[in-house]
Amino acid sequence: MSDSLDRPFAPADIESACYQLWEEQQVFRPRGDGAPYCIMLPPPNVTGTLHMGHAFQDTLMDILIRRARMQGKRTLWQPGTDHAGIATQMLVERRLEAQGEKRHQLGRSAFLEKVWQWKEESGGNISRQMRRLGASCDWSRERFTLDEGLSHAVTEVFVRLHEEGLIYRGKRLVNWDPVLQTAVSDLEVISSEEAGKLWHIRYSLSDGSGSLVVATTRPETLLGDVAVAVHPEDERYRELIGKTLRLPITGREIPIIADDYVEAEFGSGCVKITPAHDFNDYQVGQRHHLPLLNIFTPDARIREEIEVVTGHIDNTAIPAELRGLDRYVARKRLLALLAAEGSLVQIEEHRLMIPRGDRSQAVIEPYLTDQWYVRVGPLAEAATEVVRDGRIRFVPENWSRTYFDWMERIEDWCISRQLWWGHQIPAWYGPDGKIFVARSAEEAQRSAAQHYGMPVPLERDPDVLDTWFSSALWPFTTLGWPEQTADLQEFYPTSVLVTGFDIIFFWVARMIMMGQHFTGQVPFHEVYVHGLILDGEGQKMSKSKGNVLDPIDLIDGIDAEALVAKRTQGLMQPQMADKIAKTTRKDFPDGIPAFGTDALRFSFASIATQGRDLRFDLKRVEGNRNFCNKIWNATRFALLQVPDDADLQGERELLAPERWIIGRLQEAEASVNDAIEQYRFADAAHVLYQFFWNDYCDWYIELSKTVLRPESGFSTAQIRGSRYTLLAVLEAALRLAHPFLPFLTETLWQRVAKRLGKEGNTIALAPYPKADLQRVDTQADQDLDWLMGFVGSLRSIRGEMDIAPSRELPVLLQAGTDCDRKRLQDLLPWLRQLARCTEPQWLAQGTEAPPAALQLLGDLRIYVPLAGLIDVDAEYQRLSKEEARLRAEREKVQGRLAQPSFRERAPTEVVAKEELRVQEISAALQELAEQRQRLDALR
Template sequence: MTEQQNQELAKSFEPNAIESRWYPVWEKRGYFRAGLDPKKPAFSIQLPPPNITGILHMGHAFNQTVMDTLTRYHRMAGYNTMWLPGTDHAGIATQIVVERQLEKQGFKRREMKREDFIAKIWEWQKFSGGTILEQMRRMGDSVDWDRLYFTMNPKLSKVVIETFVRLYEEGLIYRGKRLVNWDPKLQSAVSDLEVESEEATGHLWEIRYPGADGSEGVVVATTRPETLFGDQAVAVHPEDERYKSLVGKMLKLPLTDRVIPVIADTYVDREFGSGCVKITPAHDFNDFEVGRRHNLEMLNVLTKTARMNENVPEKYRGMDRYECRKAAVEDLKAAGLLVGIKEIKHMVPRVTRTGEIVEPMLSEQWYMAMSKPAPEGTLYPNKSIAEVGLEAVTSGEVNIFPAEWRGVYRQWLENIQDWCLSRQLWWGHQIPAWYDESGKVYVARSEAEAQKQAGVGVKLTRDEDVLDTWFSSALVPFSTIGWPDAEGDEKTAYDLYLPSTVLVTGYDILFFWVARMVMMTKHFTGRAPFKNVYIHGLVRDAEGKKMSKSEGNTLDPLDIIQGIDLEHLIEKNTRGLRQPEKAPIVEKKLRKNYPEGIAAHGADALRFTMAAYATLGRNVNFDLKRAEGYRNFCTKLWNATRFVLMNVEGKDCGIGETASQPMTFSFVDKWIASELARTTKEVRQAYADYRLDIAANAIYSFVWNQYCDWYLELSKVQLKGTEAEQRATRHTLVTVLETILRLAHPIIPFITEELWQKVSVVAGVRRADEETSIMIQSYPEYDEKDDDAAATKRMTTIQQMIDSIRNLRSEMKLPPSQKLPLLISGDEAECLAAAPYLQQLARVEPVEHVESLEQEAKGSVAPVAIVGDFKLMLKVEIDVKAERERLEKEAARLAGEVKKCEGKLSNERFVSKAPAAVVDVERKRLADFTALLAKVTEQLAKLPRE
């Protein structure tokens, strides 16, 4: 017998002790390893690899809960499962983290050797990557650790080089000079994902551009007067009558000795401003496209550090872009060319990692052609990569849901631009390209191969740039399972798990990662990377605000799991703020929101919270109170198990050797079995629909409301019955509980494992000395024969009776502990069968059946409840005035309901156009309300007049 099995179930639920005990057991026994049985169906998920930039956040906790729950469910449902874990090198983000650390120590990257700086990043990778993996273990993630990857491991790096070289050889990768997002502080191109636009107060300067012939010229408006030195034209709309005569004429470019033409282009909005737009092709993305259409020169006027370069008048050279702005405005004013200045609100693009304002910069970079047809010899000749990626979704090969995101995906791919692949960083996959002294490029899988291409004795220098992080991330569906030369078990895994079943990810990387995985995987393997894409929202705070350290509203999943005191919470959240001056504000918010710190909720409570929030596509407004509620749920389940074990351990449960002994199952036993069957059906369907919120809520409702609040209480009556009745009740108690634990395990794995180890022995599922786990048991299945409609109907009546009696007691302000006699009329057999349950749960005693309650209650003003064909009356002296008020209030409510129903049914449009079933429901409601109103009116009539 194992140590876990020897332990008695503790009196209270302590999550941290359970979690630390069970995860190592699961991992050691190899339960997480991918199944490789070709005869079984396969289910697999690729973990979106977290960046090695620190620790997991609430977004990770959310999507990892979704992924692990789905994986555990399918593992129990008999599938081969593989949840593939990994971490991403995250080029820009990681380099910035390490640079900042080194700066605090007095080191600057550009003063270090490249290899020394990269060595420092590898040190960080070991620390951060290890921290992330331990956090995943604390969450209970059942990933296949044997297959753990890092996007810069040698195996994956080899695939990165192979795909780059192949694409280059196919003519789909090229080097060119185009406009990119440039970070002057980082001195690198950055992707759109690293850029976030924020509203800011700025100015719109109106500048006159005089005619070269001495005429008045035109007025243009700009938010960036410092870029006028790069202007190549002024554009007007071709149908703007005001300027038709100016098209083709020349204008003097202010503050320079150049002249530029007036051009016509439909890009111009003639209703905005003066209807004239300055065109600066090298410093604006829209202007770049206009410039290409009109063959304008691309004149760059800024250095890589955003200072004015040699292409501007000497006075401004070397100035910072903002310093130049001030100087240029003053000079325009002095020259009489500044027509006006307006204060405006506009969107300013900033690099999220550095806070620097993005500079559109003309730069020579490596690009991937997204719209160019692939050559013969590829899997999809004469089709572009974007076309192939689009067809995968439009054909249904890849299913994105919620469905509205398919339209977003389509729009992105239909308007796709060539992908800028290169980054001017040191950390990342260095581009496999070498240059000779004349600048000729050689793209190869190794330096030796490049040297062979160049010839003996030709001196080669490797390209210093690295690839965009998303390039290697786009390859993970196939680079992580053996492509291009999978053999043996790796080939089995490749065939079983590509495409994977589902990708779980946020909508913010639908284009940057999801679309690129589809395009790259299809191009190189001919397969889709995954069958389904589950798009979820972002995790925000309880008020729907973005979580930010500077706002004092961030939560660390581990703090929720294991708890943290207030002072440590404050220290943790004020350390390393980008704006240290905000520390007092953050501290104040934390003291207000968490005056006693954060209590330990455990991983199960956090997971249940996340699962309950998992509605497709919606943002998650995380409220810690929800986690407290699910912590209470775990405690409820724990206490329910203690109650069951106390009543069944060592006793005859009709299991094993006593399975043949007689058992008399009551309608209550049959009812709970029916409810369990229906819940199982609902939960399995919810998993099929990727609706974890429905699954979680169904489990919660059944366990808390039906099993704990009703069945456990009713079982106390049955455990006093005959031996056959007791045996049946004990059998039901333990078998239903064992099924509950399996049903809930994918969402709350730790507590269900701990409880199942005890319950499963009593339930006869395993031997006491057998070493096994709930996670490899079969998942409950719906069986129609367990769904007993008659038992459910009888139980519903009992519940309504008990609720009605409780309501009467509440309205009369009678204490729950006070036992009162009850008179009940209706079918005698049913009344007698209900009596012990009413006594137990409604605190009434004795319960007396009468033929006619009206006869027995003659002259009495005691309150009466009506449940179907039954009438119930508490024998108690009452306040006649209060009872009259209660009945009058109920009569008014019922009269209102009758009026609403009559109004609907008298509406010809409703009756003729509504579905017949809806009309029938409304007619039944009218009949029920009318009958109840008659009964309440009758009760009112019996009350004596004052």
């Protein structure tokens, strides 16, 4: 890297060179003999691209990893990607359809070849983007959930669990996507409120003595009704419990049952029970031993005949005019039939929660199918205990209560999916349907031959395992399990899991269950649960809102039209596309500037509180871009003050400012280390910001100029001490900030460390600062606090009286203590330099000061005589003009607030903003009045 910092800070000029350096020197591989420290990267989908959630989470993990590496720990950040069964299969199918090909026409083997081909060509995009973010994973160990080693481990786990009776096959109700025609997990179901209807349907009593009215949002499932339920204490229906009703359209008889599930106050207090097509009804059906009737095909069409899954009914016929119809077409036809026979009583508008598949957007159907399940009860007991006894700690701790609540209500886990892409279930079926679970086809054949007494043809189960199944094994299988590898011995259990709260159930709990069961150890010691990134207005980011930000766009920048095109791409509704385009052009008329990676990372860290919702604002990134620029320019200044041939190793005398900044550095090091240990990333970022911007740049650099300016009059040892401290403190501060700002600090450290004669090729392997609080000089702290207070007092007077920065201020002092007099004597050069004032003169006690502005610093009275400093008449005119302007503005705002129509129509936040403006103007007018009083003393 060039030693020159002549050019302004430009992130694009340094980032690729830094990352290339780290990879060439294999910085990210475990090294040394320190204590092991390991984090498993939550494997992103191989189809994915880096989004804000990834970038935020990866930044936090990288901060932990980089710090641990610099602390000398043997550090591993294990990367990898997930095969993402549904997402990947959908993506490749769409590509094939665009070429006129269909998955089923190709066949399973040929289709999977196409998927693997896509994976090799395009599947590494997110890994490349993570490099752009500075993620210091050991890429030489990158894994894929379908690679040979992990596939072997998945099969081994499945077989062992089956042998232990913890995996079984059964017919149960699942979330079914009728477009993808597969079971999906709860995480892949997005429920939102939509407009619907509530249909009231009359069911007649079989004995002709009356009828009941049932309200339903899904009339098409009526064909699968097996009962009508009422609350057991509902006086209206108590006498009817046990009687039967005739199901409209079909005439089939069904019983009236009593169950606490029914809310007597809702609708008519009568609920149709369809156990095969509703999760709540399924539970009711199990309690009352009701039949299970399936009326749908896998693509959500009405069957030709009712499928009786369990129990018995006399009539399985479906009206001819409904057979084969899509569920929503069938709904319209069924409602027409109900109306025709007089059973449709009422229709009312109704809003309800509609579950949709997050990939297909199809309405999810509760569907009864044969699936594979894990019996999780026994696994959950041990997984709960390791959190209760502290072997695993949640941060923040309150998430452990969420974990316990779910584990106590846990149900068996559906692990099969009706896909081709994934880990095919290692089960084979004999001619009579007997199941043979085995590690290979050969092993299954041997078992079958032994069972039947001769070789028989076997058919493998076509389903694949839920992606979360292989992900649950991630912490130990990536380290070589089932083999007892050296990596498994060294890095397992891992140190910490960094994850979002939304997958505590789907991933965290299952990793704990599987890790504890198969290794006898917890998979990680701590779980840091971070919040959800929201936009600057507190809204969840979504494509439909047009408020999604792309981390790469924030790093590289993007012009307005390209951003509009990106946000509206793929939106099928023209009105929505137009709305998002207008909003984008309004919010980003000039596009998004290139902020660089470090500014983005620091912004993520600065909002990483331990709250649930985290607001992300571009203004924060802009501010942190300025922060990076501040550090860049401070380093340029420091290097200019210390020539290449400067002698820094001779005798050094540390003056008060040097002793002060060294102490401030120790306190910053202690605070940053403590904050990171407790996963308080925002606190650590705040300390770094305050130290660099305030302590080092705004104060110490300015203090050093007094000593380092030509003909300063300070001794060689004092100048050498100032030069050395200027660089040494900066070098340590760069190491302290490196986990947060890796590219900037690497680039600057290379120059500063070289000037100091330090060894090492990269800051990434330099020691992480560890505070020595013995170096905090209390006396220097107190002295510099006094100096800063004095300088601040004079700057306040200068600002209040509008005195030009170039004018030298006369200063008179009165009262004070002996300590004040000594500090003035010791710190006078810095005071005069920073405050641009004459040497202060002491007034005798009791002497009246001339007309002057006054500030107090403890017992010390600081006067600045104003005669000759300001044009009193001109200042009066300026104040009068400003007062008139502010009064006019206040009257305008007050007039608006006085209008009842404004308060009625304007949003609450707008009214509050206007009220606050009145208060601000009043405060400004009070300040002008006080300035006028000070001027009066000069007349």
